Amino acid sequence: MKKLLAIAILFIGLTSFAQNKNAKSSLEVDGVCLMCKDRIEKACIKTKGVKSAVWNVDTHELKLIYDERKTNLDIIKQNIVAVGHDLKDLKASDEAYNSLHHCCKYRDEEVLDDHKE
Secondary structure, rough: OHHHHHHHHHHHHHHOOOOOOOEEEEEEOOOOOEEEHHHHHHHHHOOOOEEEEEEEOOOOEEEEEOOOOOOOOOOOOOHHHHHHOOOOOOOOOOHHHOOOOOHHHHOOHHHHHHHHH
C-alpha cells in the first residue's frame, strides 16, 4: 500500500512539472513595416518548437505559440535580435541593426515619420 501511494505521489509530482506543448506568449518587438513583419515572423518560425508567430505592425505585438519542450522565450528572443529587431528587454547589436533595409531602421526618427500616416 505504501508503494502504491509513493508511486501515485511521484506520478502527480512529475506531471505537475510537465512543460506545455502549446505555450502562448506575447512580446513587444520594434519594427515599422511589412518587411519587418516578415523578418520577425521568419526568425521565430525558424526556431525549432515555434508553431505560430504573428507580429502586428501597428501595435508591435508579437503573439507566439510554441512548444516549451523544444524551446523557450530566451531562445526565441535571441533569434529576433539576431535579425536586427529590439525587444523591450533586449537590444539588437549595431551590426544586426545596420544590416536592415534602410526603410526598416526603426531607431531613426525620419524613418518613423515616413511610416506614419
